[in-house]
Amino acid sequence: MSALVQERATAQPTQAIASEPRRRPSRRTVLLVSAAVVWILGFLILNGTSTLALPASELTDLHRSLNQFNAWVAANRADNPVFLYIFTPLRSAVDAVANLFTTTFAATTTGLRLPEIGWLGTVALLTWIAFAVGNIRVALLTAAVFVFFGIQGLFVEATYTFALVLTSVLLTLLVGIPLGVLAGIYGRVARIITPVLDFMQTLPTFVYLAPLALVFLIGPASAVIATVIYAAPPVIRLTAHGIRRIPENTREASDSLGTTGLQRLITLQLPMARRTIVMGINQGTMAALSMVTIAALIAAPGLGQTVVRALQSLDVGTAVNAGLSIVLLAIVLDRVTTAASRRAEPGSARKRSASRKTRSIFLAVSLAVVLVMVQLSRTMLWAAAFPQDLNVGPAIVQAVNAASHWLQSNLSLFTVSLREGVTNGILNPFQSLLTDTPFYILVIVIALVAYALGGWKLAVLTTACLGVIIYLGLWSDSMVTLAGTLVATAVVMVLGIVFGVAMGRSSRIDQLMRPLLDAGQTMPSFVYLVPFLGLFGATRFTAIVAGIIYAAPVAIKITADGIAGISPTVVESAVASGSTPWQVITKVQLPMARQSLALAANQGLIYVLAMVVVGALVGAGGLGYDVVAGFVQSSIFGKGLAAGLAIVFLGIMLDRMTQAAAAAPARRIPSPVK
């Protein structure tokens, strides 16, 4: 009996949270409502004035001076000391490594001669490596997928991409693991590095490219450097995390025996963090693949370039064919590195210890066979270039094109009406609400929201970000991007809550969905555009749908973890006091998972923003278009660079605002009511 009373007592506070705002609106509610009122009034009364719209072909003075800067860099590359002694040698060094791998696996720089190792040798070698670090299953997968690249007619492109990923991952590990170890051991290093990593990870892949191309020219070197910058954060973070996660008592026990710092690192920290470090390598590899494909925009060779060209000429068939290769490569890289991390698990060795000797003999023998195949592929033409009679690439392209046409003409009732309905019903009105309201009204509105979420500091920060965007001359384009991002994020959150709650409440649904979500998260952002291009054609809507699908997995997972993480006794006590499932969800689980929801919104926003920007390739306007156009036409290079910066500041603003929403307490401690 007394237990029941206690349970009721614990259930009550949650109900109190839910019903409190109804009685007395909090300060935050007042602020948010007044922001909405200001916005609507501003839109209705001052509609169309001070919108700061800038037609696509027009430039501001700032853009022109950035253009001049571009020209200045081009002119002074040869003799400016910064370039002469820092950037150019760095570029040459990276280029040398990249060349080593591309000439080994893909083709020589001229593109005419065959690579050092032909297709047979490449397949054999990679299969052997997959077996050595993983197991027989991933080795077979590797072999099958690389042969399939040949059948697709994309073997050279795929090996280019693979070679660049390999280069990038090696350089990333060279930089990332030592930094991660330092950050794991020294709290001070971690405190310095973490905000930098946070910042790097909020940036959409896209915005790295223009500045790097400016400094390092277009080509593989820039692509690799961009990739290293993008792929290093997860490696650093997970290495540091793996070391910091080692239980204090284990560390203490080793200290109590008198270990030196180096002994501790070698005997304790690295072995115990090994699994996490390999997980970091897995994440870094996936990030690298994502970036290497996007780096096609700055002329990185490989599958990405095939996709970009196909997207630009709306050739769905080729895009799907190459997109499929990227997906397959992603699967191979993911599976092999995951298998490697399983192998790195403590205790995995002992399960196999019986076959250890057999395994090493087998490895040695198969290596000999592999070397023979490598030698064959260097001397025999059939083993060097993938046989053309096996190439069914064109057939795939044609079939996909036919299917896409069929879908677009036969499903048009559905696809077109959905597209037009959403575009005209939601997207356009919301976009014009953002673009047609005078900028100063919007600045006030956003600052008010920021103040409500995170106090005056956040308000100042967001105002500053908006100020920079205005200064960059890209206010209107930014608002277009913002509109798409917010609409997509809203949908992502709906998906996140619906599926997240379902997964959080039922472990069976969780088991069913999690592999799908995991797979979804490993795909490079790029390939999401391809199927939707086939369905919906080249429009803004396509980019937004791709963004939603790209961002949904992370939002769903975070929400599900938040719901599943609620103490079961709380849920049990709510059920025991007679709540319906709906009441449990709305009054207990969602309010208690509030922080996870805000985190899901934060991550969802960042993912969506990245995708909406990339979506410029399939017809989304806004900042992404400016960036892409900037790559193509040197006359608007400056505008593209400015647009990249605008994306950065938009991203910072959105990130900080959602983070503040996540960090804010659910309610203030109630002031004594008289």
Next chain:
Amino acid sequence: MNNPAISVRDLWKVFGPGGDKIPGNRELSALSSAELLERTNCVAAVRNLSFDVAKGEVFVVMGLSGSGKSTLIRCLTRLIEPTSGQVLVDGNDVLQAGVAELRELRRRKVSMVFQHFGLLPHRTVLDNVSYGLQIRGTGKNERHTKAREIIELVGLKGYEQHYPDQLSGGMQQRVGLGRALAGDPDTILFDEPFSALDPLIRRDMQAEVIRLHKDMGKTMVFVTHDLSEALKLGDRILIMRNGEPVQCGTGDDLVGSPADKYIEDFVSEVPRADVLTLKWITRPLADTTPRDAAVLNSRMIIREAIPAVMHSPCPVLVEEGGRITGQIDRDSILSVLQPAEAAA
């Protein structure tokens, strides 16, 4: 006590900003824990503690959680850096030792057994036990030979190639014990080593420690929150509260004459007849007692004296050092067995 193994003088450990100023400050160091926390935001985990541990002794530090006992034992080898005071191990001041000297101390003189074992999950039992030897640079064959001996000593023979997660808690702690013994240290520190184990295993492990102590005669400092464990193992027991020593003495000192209400509460549940000796219930010799009655030694545990006293028709005499010091009768035994009634 000449040449103690460990000698602690005026030891302080204050956590918090500016904690190093508190021991020297007469006003602040006199404050109670709560006042200190309020005034300075510091927590004094160990306050002005002094004691000696004799060679070969089992010295138990006992207290409830938060009493500072785990901090204290870590201060002895500076796993936690003490704020001030002196810790002498074999006459050398640990607090003045340099990095290399401290490392040598940990490698050869003082080793430690931990509550949560702290084993390396990626190493076998053999490699865990020989870890300390490896750290100090012993060759592979030699350290494995030594480790095998130790593994047999702690009763784990046959488990050399197992990994920690394949062992039960009690066996894991045997590995922890083996690791501490492998370096052949003079002193072993135990930080609540058995509190994570279930009661039966705990009893086995306590017996194991008693056996090892008898066999090897090492000095042991043993931290526990379990009074019965303290009484079972400890030659002497130091009871701590809020970082301060409350009482230090043998088990029957604590039970027989608790220093204050706190200790009294602490020991109230102890079956006194199992701990106290006859000394504590001896009464002056009455004239009526026949001089030829049975004689018992004053250091005999009361429970063991019960049959003799109960079967004797008259009170029983108590001797100490060959001299009759007094007598006991059935009433005095009953008063120990029924402390509540006796108090009432």
